[in-house]
Amino acid sequence: MKATILFSGGKDSCLAAIMLSRFFEVELITYNFGLLDNWKQAKQVAEKLKLPFKIIKLPQKILDEAVEITNKDGFPNNGIKYIHQKALEFASQDSKVIADGMRRDDRVPILLLSEIRHLEDKFDVHYIQPLMGYSRKTINILVKRFFEIKEYKSEDFIGAEYEFELREAIKRKYGVTAVEKIFPKGHSQTIVIRYNEI
Amino acid sequence: MKATILFSGGKDSCLAAIMLSRFFEVELITYNFGLLDNWKQAKQVAEKLKLPFKIIKLPQKILDEAVEITNKDGFPNNGIKYIHQKALEFASQDSKVIADGMRRDDRVPILLLSEIRHLEDKFDVHYIQPLMGYSRKTINILVKRFFEIKEYKSEDFIGAEYEFELREAIKRKYGVTAVEKIFPKGHSQTIVIRYNEI
Structure with a gap:
């Protein structure tokens, strides 16, 4: 049975992929709007x-909508969550099992249980969050066993997360000062640089 | 690294055990108050x-307390949750990683996120709920791949869940009519009768 995992190359989506690969034929998908080539990461x-691995282009209007949400809010959480929800909906049209790397300690772009059930019912899909029952410190132990990772700040390196095209789109529409106001400095991301198969 | 799984022999705790056995040296623990020998299941x-597998006796006063909670409430949810929380605390004194078979669709004896964090901090333990990111229908697919199960009604068969000693203790103290009032009829449980190793 195929399972499509929304994938950024960060430690959480990598660990989710490894966990599900025991039960499903895992396929990794990165969504992109064509603004940056950060999907290459x-x-x-x-x-x-x-x-x-597959790269799939999402409609520009989803990014436009996320830009407006984010600009209106003055912080990126709801804009990022909006993109993630749309990406899950797109994945649901292509696969009966979808998954991501959300953790119970995540704030963004975590879905409410009611939103999860709505998605599963509307698209008749299985939505799995393999890491949801694990704390941050437990995840860190498992990550260490499987991966070497690089930590980076969002302003220093461009990863494959939605955040980066959202930043770019806001920069193009509202300028670099808007980006600096909206996105907190020093926000950490990770990228996996080595996989130690066990 | 050892992980202790609170185990009843039902489909959820079995699936949780199988999932974690990839990452940890799994040990199954069933807690019992010595009223029934249902741990044998x-x-x-x-x-x-x-x-x-280990069977560990919990202090009688935990069951006494659960009986009073349940009798006062008139329904078993909080009494069962009370026993489960105490069992998790006991397991935390013996193992740095503890786990159970809770699902996101469970109502009882699921802990709030604040209670999970409190447990992890107080006992410096990793508390994993491997099934938390899976819906009931996804669990059912995985269970089918690994196990043959028997479904039964609580009034027809005595499994190793906390519910059964709680029923027995209430019967001894408040009589069989109290049990019939408090516990909903037709509540389904499962027990695994075959494991198809993959």
Whole structure:
């Protein structure tokens, strides 16, 4: 049975992929709007995991909508969550099992239980969050066993997360000062640089 | 690294055990108050899973307290949750990683996120709920791949869940009519009768 995992190449989506690969034929998908080629970061990590990878273009209007939400809010949480929900809906049209790397300690772009059930019912899909029952410190132990990772700040490196095209789109429409106001400085991301198969 | 799984022999705790056995040296624990020998059901299932099994006696006063909570409420949810929380605390004194078979669709004895964090901090323990990111229908697919199960009604068969000693204790103190009032009829449980190793 195929399971499509929304994939950024960060430690959480990598661990989710490894966990599900025991039960499903895992396929990694990175969504992109065509503004940046940051999906290449995810592709390189997918190759290290030796798992099939697809890049899929999302409609520009989803990014436009996320830009307006984010600009109105003055912070990125709801804009990022909006993109993630749309990406889950797109994945649901292509696969009966979808998954991501959300953790119980995540704030964004975590879905409410009611939103999860709505998605599952509307698209008749299984939505799995394999890491949801694990704390941050437990995840860190498992990550250490499987991966070497690089931590980076969002302003220093461009990863495959939605955040980066959202920043770019806001920069193009509202200027660099808007980006600096909206996105907190020093926000950490990770990318997997090595997979130690067990 | 050892992980202690609170184990009843039902489909959820069995699936949780199988999932974690990839990452940890799993040990199954069934807690019992010495009123019934229903722990034997769990032991038989543990043998089918070929995983180490321990039965541990919990202090009688925990059951006494659960009886009073349940009798006062007029329904069993909080009494069962009380026993489960105490069992998790006991397990935390013996193991750095503890786990159970809770699902996101469970109502009882699920802990709030604040209670989970409190437990982890107080006992410096990793508390994993491997099934938390899976819906009931996804669990059912995985269960089918690994196990043959028997479904039964609580009034027809005595499994290793906390519910059964709680029923017995209430019967001894408040009589059989109290049990019939408090526990909903037709409540379904499962027990694993075969493990199909993959």
